[in-house]
Amino acid sequence: MIQLIKPYVGFEDIREQLEEILDSGMLTKGKYSKAFPQKVAEYVGARHGFLTTSATTALSMCLKLVGLGPEDEVLVSDFSFPATVNVVEDLGAKPVFVDVSRETFNMLPDDLEAKITDRAKACLFVDALGNPSGLLEIARICRERGVVLIEDAACAIGSSVAGRKCGSIADLTCFSLHPRKLLTCGEGGVITTDDDDYADLLRVKLNHGADPSTGEFVSYGYNYRMAEIPSMMGLAQIGRIDEIVAERREERGEYKSRLEPLGFVAQAADDNVYHNMQSVTFVVPDSVSRDDLCGYLKSHDIECTIGTYCLSDCVYYRDKYDSVQPNAKYLQDHTITLPCYSGVPVSEVCDAVEAFVS
Ligand SMILES: Cc1ncc(COP(=O)(O)O)c(C=O)c1O
Secondary structure, three states: OEOOOOOOOOHHHHHHHHHHHHHHOOOOOOHHHHHHHHHHHHHHOOOEEEEEOOHHHHHHHHHHHHOOOOOOEEEEEOEEOOHHHHHHHHOOOEEEEEOEOOOOOOEOHHHHHHHOOOOEEEEEEEOEOOEOOOHHHHHHHHHHHOOEEEEEOOOOOOOEEOOEEOOOOOOEEEEEOOOOOOOOOOOOEEEEEOOHHHHHHHHHHOEOOEOOOOOOEOOOOOEOOOOHHHHHHHHHHHOOHHHHHHHHHHHHHHHHHHHHHHOOEEOOOOOOEEOOOOOEEEEOOOOOOHHHHHHHHHHOOEOOEOOOEEHHHOHHHHHHHOOOOHHHHHHHHHEEEEOOOOOOOHHHHHHHHHHHHO
């Protein structure tokens, strides 16, 4: 089976540290879970970094910091994994689905402007498949309209826009450490921010409500901590992100040169964007059924999947809000993500695609 992605970390990278952690008996709240978020913050160029158990809990935590009531609205990029909107729904606020560009797959600034009301508290901008195109424009609109910008950078570690890395731009940024991502601990998440007030709150809220210096329970909070072993895995990889991204960009270039002549259209990025290629995703030609192509590839032991989901078209949200966004729906139905990892046999995958379409 040619897999979609393989982890960039192996046993030999972590053998010594694993032994050290197990021998020490310090399985949580030790040096690795302290050092790893600091390293992530340093890498992306943010003042503060915090670990969580996933991007989902990171996003949920950030929305809790903003404080949402039942009348409040959160504007959400409509082309994403359902976690992006689930956290809004879970907190009792109203998600407002903002359509995306068919080229970059990211939130359309005009549609955002049109949908912001006085009830808008936050905007959840998604770096679709790791691509931060349009982020600066969205940040400007949010600033002007007094809306907190939370970047769902679940897929975007290593990406940047105008020379600034994802994680250093929005008010709060959330990363995922799930195995489909370039930096993985199995599960996990990171929040980065430059805002000292948010950072003070996060120190308390992520620690059961306890003030870190006095130990007094000055608030209520949660345990979204990451343990030592996964933190150590993350720390072992963070120094290699740029190298991993460069390799993926090369592999994606090989895909493009084979598939564009067949009518496949690669996800686009703005000129000022450096895209980490978390996913190698194409819009299939009109003459091709994406589902049939996926079925064909899988029958030839090649793993593939859709780009991602149209949130407003997920059964629950469609039934409740009846607000399906046309571009996001189009992308959900016409995109395919192909395997990408160190040493992926690009030509074998492209041969199979070519055999199917011709
Ligand atoms: C854009 C986006 N947001 C959020 C998530 C949720 O991440 P996690 O699995 O770490 O909770 C994902 C997962 O794929 C994602 O792609």
